[in-house]
Amino acid sequence: MPVLRPGSLRSRRLRFAAFLFSVLSLTLPLTAPAASAADTPARGSAYMGMGVPAHDGRHGSPMAMNGLFSGFFTSLAVQQTEGVDVSSHQGTVAWPSLWSSGVRWAYVKATEGTYYRNPYFNAQYNGSYNVGMIRGAYHFATPDTTPGSTQANYFVDHGGTWQRDGKTLPGVLDIEWNPYGAACYGKTQSGMVSWIRSFLNQYKARTGRAAVIYTATSWWTQCTGNYGGFGSVNPLWIARYASTPGPLPAGWSxxxxxxxxxxxxxxxxxxxxxxxxxxxxxxARG
Structure with missing residues (x-):
């Protein structure tokens, strides 16, 4: 094999190719591996944003990994307020440390489907409140198990209620990729819209508040056909691990x-x- 001289054309090309590969490996999003039965998590273990890294985020890039700077350029234009969301995966949370770091609001997973309640919910929900945060609860939706109205009732009955105390945020419908099977839970786009509407209507009937919708634009487009009928009533919580929120689903400006x-x-x-x-x-006040 011939020896490459440091300044030769071939040597320069090889160094440039190696440089390009290293850059692309840092910036390209990871793709999700093919799911298998062994990879399927246990029911109840889902959490907000579980599918984002593989589908709508840039997990692994320097920007996504550095939470302190990923929203920097957006925050220059609009003042924003830092928050966190937690589930049983976080267990006991260091709320005083989060408060000291500038976090002022929090959402806690309360329920999933009609079969799971976060065992840490009370401690997390009250712990955030006790340090001064405004907090709320969220429900991880499983549209393939029970009707939307049934899950809304389960959510309200197990932590997802609302009160006009100035410290309680409206409940959140976490509707995203299915960690247990097909991304759209086996529903057609119109069927998914109907399920979501059933949940939202029942939550409003029970609490008097319009629920927040947490989702990602790519999931919403795939599974609802980019339906635009909820944007005038229900606040949007967008999921995207990048330097900007990116394009929003239809109906929300x-x-x-x-x-x-x-x-x-x-x-x-x-x-x-x-x-x-x-x-x-x-x-929070409504």
Whole structure:
């Protein structure tokens, strides 16, 4: 094999190719491996943003991994308020440390389907409140198990209620990729829209509040046909692990909240409220 001279054309080309490969390996999103029965998680273990890294995020890139800077350029234009979302995966949460770091609001997973309640819910929900945060609860939807109205009732009965105390945010419908099977839970696009509407209508009937919808644009497009009928009533919580929220689903001209990273310094999932603290308080008051 001939020896490459450091300044030769071939040597320069090989070095350039190696450089390109290293750049692409840092910036390209990871693709999800083919699912198998052994990979399917246990029912109840789902959490907000579970499918984002593989589908709508840039997990592994320097921007996505550094939660402190991923929303920097957006925050220059609009004042935003830092938040977190937690589930049983976080267990006991260091709420005083989060408060000291600037986090002012939190959402806690309360329920999933009609078969699971977060065993840490009370401690997490009350712990965030006790340090001064405005907090709320979220429900991980499984549209293939029970009707939307049934899951809304289960959510309200197990932590997802609302009260006008200025410290309780409206409940969230977490509707995203199915960690247990087909992405759209075996539903047609119109069937998914009907399921979501059933949940939202029942939640509003039970609490008097319009629920927040947490989703990702790519999932919403695939599984609802990019339906635009909820944007005038239900606030949007967009999921995208990148430097910007990206395109929004149809019907929404702005997002209320943005989950921008799963790699925060204290708790993984960090979020930004699209406004100053007084806007978070306004949403809580209704």
């Amino acid at each position: 702005f997002y209320t909240m943005w989950q921008y990273t799963s790699s925060g310094p204290i708790v993984g999932d960090h979020d930004k409220f699209n406004g100053a603290l007084d806007r978070v308080q306004a949403l």
